[in-house]
Amino acid sequence: MSMTRAYCITAEAVAAEAERAGGDYDKVDISKIVQLDDLELRDLGPRDVGMRILAVSAEHNIEHAALADTVNIAEGRGGKIFPGNSAVGEVTAVGNQVTKFKPGDVVITHCNGEPDDYGYPLRIWAYDAPDSIGWYGKDAVVEDWQLVKAPLDCGLSLWEIAALPLRAPTAYHMWRRALGMFRVKASTEHRSVLNVMSFGGGVGELFLQLAAADGHNAFFCAGSAERREALEQFGIKGIDQKEFNRFKSRDDIRAFNKRVKQLTDGEGFHIVCDMLRGPCFEAGLTVSARCGVNVSSGWQLSQEVSYNTTLMSVKQVTIDHTHYETVIGCGATTELYGRVFKPTIHKEIYSFEDLPRCFEEMHENTQTGIPIIRIADEMPAPVQGLL
């Protein structure tokens, strides 16, 4: 066994901060909940890989874990979790049955914690997968099936590569599913170029990069001007969500619908990606085109939605729920790093010590791109040119 330093979330810290904030999620300071701790790593088993974490991206599920707004996952996992399911690492040791990796390789993680019979995750690593330990720490031990070789020659920097391990497979899965569903209803014979829209967030940005790369019309409806501007270079048009008051009223949704009709020649969006739900859900359905597909694997603003079945039937709209990519699909996603996926990253690269502040700033929604945390001080030779 060896010891390392890693960030944890305890049920105790979640409860204490919830009490201090008086139950108001907006007043919760996540930097007080995500805490550095000592972590004992297991001895290397035959299929295990030991790795040194180089860089990670901050993922939104930490906010859900800290707020306990969906499930109280720290409590559910016995009072403490070591989170983190998106990392780039350097292999330091391998078990005697590991053939895919060797010490010195640079790898990325995926967070499919337990594939079902079709390859989709029953559980997410470092979240609800029992005994899973995440990668917001200095070192980790993980089985080899949890790793993919990092595509270091894809043209992206180390920080951009670190932005993708969780968000890109999520976007990739949703895109291939949404497009497949639309094509079941309307083939390329009838319609080649589609109107595709996503609401804000890193997954939505990557989803739109896939759509734009396939030649479709892509629109990003977000509140952040910086993030909208960053996508303009890929031909993805911005729509300011705040102009529509973040869909607080029926009138806001009506005004949004009118704008979308102008932008799409009266047709609406054939595919909508909505990781947020809440007020975005009704807005997204309202602007869907005939035969549209509304796809999501997030519930940032609410878990419950309601809709008019009759209207959706008449419009032939499909509402699809996804979770995460298959293990094989996670590998395929890396083929598109740099070629299609060119993530916008937040202007500050956070230090290991500043990881809790990074999560608080994510909670405050002030970041201008995907937030990255540098974990290792010393970087290995293969990534020296990518800093």
Ligand SMILES: NC(=O)c1ccc[n+]([C@@H]2O[C@H](COP(=O)([O-])OP(=O)(O)OC[C@H]3O[C@@H](n4cnc5c(N)ncnc54)[C@H](OP(=O)(O)O)[C@@H]3O)[C@@H](O)[C@H]2O)c1
């Ligand atoms: N199932 C999975 O595998 C999976 C993977 C990744 C993420 N997710 C989930 O998907 C959601 C989004 O994650 P992400 O990584 O794409 O996001 P992200 O990069 O963390 O960004 C979150 C976005 O939410 C938007 N936002 C914040 N407050 C909002 C509000 N009140 N109304 C409307 N929009 C608001 C912001 O966009 P603007 O302010 O610019 O509008 C921000 O860019 C999270 O709930 C996350 O847990 C699920």
